[in-house]
Amino acid sequence: MPPAKPPSPSRPPATRHERRKDARPGELLAAALDLFVEKGFAATRVEEVARRAGVSKGTLFLYFSSKEELFKAVVRENISGRFSQWNAEFNAFEGSTPDMLRYCMALWWQRQGSAKVSGITKLMLGEGKNFPELARFYQQEVIQPAHLLIGRILQRGIDRGEFAPLDMKYAVFAVLAPMIFLQLLVHANNACYDPAQATELVPEDYLASQLQIILAGLCVRPVRATTNKGKTAL
Numbered sequence: 001m002p003p004a005k006p007p008s009p010s011r012p013p014a015t016r017h018e019r020r021k022d023a024r025p026g027e028l029l030a031a032a033l034d035l036f037v038e039k040g041f042a043a044t045r046v047e048e049v050a051r052r053a054g055v056s057k058g059t060l061f062l063y064f065s066s067k068e069e070l071f072k073a074v075v076r077e078n079i080s081g082r083f084s085q086w087n088a089e090f091n092a093f094e095g096s097t098p099d100m101l102r103y104c105m106a107l108w109w110q111r112q113g114s115a116k117v118s119g120i121t122k123l124m125l126g127e128g129k130n131f132p133e134l135a136r137f138y139q140q141e142v143i144q145p146a147h148l149l150i151g152r153i154l155q156r157g158i159d160r161g162e163f164a165p166l167d168m169k170y171a172v173f174a175v176l177a178p179m180i181f182l183q184l185l186v187h188a189n190n191a192c193y194d195p196a197q198a199t200e201l202v203p204e205d206y207l208a209s210q211l212q213i214i215l216a217g218l219c220v221r222p223v224r225a226t227t228n229k230g231k232t233a234l
Helices: 016-039 046-053 057-063 067-078 080-092 097-113 116-130 132-159 168-186 203-218
Strands: none
Touching (some): 067 080, 067 116, 067 132, 080 132, 097 116, 116 132, 116 168
């Protein structure tokens, strides 16, 4: 019998330093997201991001070559990198299109709207014109895919006879507008949104109300039957 092969050496467990090194990109992205939302893009300094992540400025530049690249990585990590998952959920959904819209809007609030990342919308609306390259990036990576996904949902409703024919170029804004408004309101530094007030806007109720209005305009109404006497039967 041939001699037994010696067991192959196993890789030693990662040291604390190695584990820390592997975690650094995520820690830097989390720190950058916090500061971009809190202070805006222009006012955020890479030194602050590095300090909040617990690393040196030089370490940050090992992973991200500039503040612009850091911002792009934040957007890809938290928004644009999720569109493949969202499109897969669209393809797998089996219910009606009104139910799909309800599901999507509720899930959007849970995953994005109520999270820190929703402040990126306010940042881009306020500062995008001052940073044309970032504005183009955001247009390509976030706005266009979002319009395409919402357009797919609306077109599904039309194809299934659930929604009336629409001008898709503008119809997507009927869905986007309440979501954008809610993000701006939540990140308005309490200028017009005070959670301490008894009359505070409840995001889930607001979205449900807006969706009810949207679906009232989108959905095809049943055709009323006509009686023999020419009167319309309800």
